[in-house]
Amino acid sequence: MEFGHQGAPSPWHREFTNDRSFDPPYRPSMATYDYSLERRPADPTIPLRFSRENEALHSFARTVALPFTNKILNAPNPRKFSMPVFILFDRTTDLIDHIYHIQLKMALNTNNDPLMCKCFPISFSGPALNWFKNLTQGSIASFQDLCDKFISQYYGNKRLVKDVSSLFTMKHNEDEQLQAFLTRFNLVKSMVMECHPSTAVQAFKLAMTRGIPFHTSLVVNTPKTMDDLNERANGFVRLEEEKIANARKTSIISTEEKSKAKIRQKQALQRQTS
Known part of the structure; x- marks a missing residue:
């Protein structure tokens, strides 16, 4: 900027400053600016369509009636x-x-x-x-x-209502865990509308696999209700889960021992050949 002797702006600077039409817009570089955007005409129907759709939504909201009195x-x-x-x-x-x-x-x-x-x-x-x-x-x-x-x-x-006879057709599979059969039996029992507690206990006892510890417990001392049966079954379920956990540990230890034995056998063969 050029100034006069006393620090005032030069005449040409005052001229451009007073001219309000001098407002150069920002222009990016020629390499990045798309001048086709300036030539693309705006769609005059967009505001009209938006207004009509908005009015239709408001009209629908006002006319929706609830079925109540x-x-x-x-x-x-x-x-x-x-x-x-x-x-x-x-x-x-x-x-x-x-x-x-x-x-x-x-x-x-x-x-x-x-x-x-x-x-x-x-x-x-x-x-x-x-x-x-x-x-x-x-x-x-x-x-x-x-x-x-x-x-x-x-x-x-509507959930289908089952007859009491559906309980007596159930069977405990030999490889089925006690907790799984308890869940399956109680689910069917919940679909029976009227079932005497002792009837459900008898059906459960008949469905159990012969010879397993819980069946023996039911034969020796039969519970009177399914609540008593479920409470007693909890102890057998914990024993069953502990047995399964111990079997898994044994299997893991056996697998590790087999791997170690193979490694020792391989090392022995390497020493013999060397």
């Missing part, structure tokens, strides 16, 4: 209510178990029927949520109505 929709919620976390129903779980899960989570508010109706659909996802959205407006007047429609829609997801 006005009595449910206008019912006030409790002042100190905290929404619980529900397991989502994805058509893979039993629908009766899912309803029971909702009632357990809402245990303190089960008497508040409108609140139960509003909270139940929060546990829907995927096809179940689409089914709920397509229900007729005002068609649900109570939590019982919602449960009835839910059961009618997903009746195929």
Whole structure:
């Protein structure tokens, strides 16, 4: 910059400074700047499309109607209510178990029927949520109505109820661990609606492999309930697990000894040949 004798800017500098049109834009180097971007016209329909789509979404949100009656929709919620976390129903779980899960989570508010109706659909996802959205407006007047429609829609997801005879057809495999058979037997027993405790114990005793220690214990002193049987089985399960662990240790030690023996044999042959 050139200055005069007294430090003031030169006349040509004042001229360019006063000229507001002198505002040179930043230009990158010729090697990197793409001048075709300046020649590419903007699409004038983009803002219009965005505005229409946005308006359509807002319109859809305003017109979606819940299938509850006005009595449910206008019912006030409790002042100190905290929404619980529900397991989502994805058509893979039993629908009766899912309803029971909702009632357990809402245990303190089960008497508040409108609140139960509003909270139940929060546990829907995927096809179940689409089914709920397509229900007729005002068609649900109570939590019982919602449960009835839910059961009618997903009746195929109802867990099959087994007969007591299914317990007597079970067999313990000789190579099956006791803990695995206990789990399998209790799972089938949970599907039997009515089963006397002594009947389940007898079915379990008949299913066990003859001659193993736990079967001998059941014959000598038969428990009265499945809870007593499971409690006694815990000791035998621990003994079985310890036996398996010891067998693995023995196998590992045997493998290591075999490897060491091969190494010693190889070294002996090398000394003989040298």
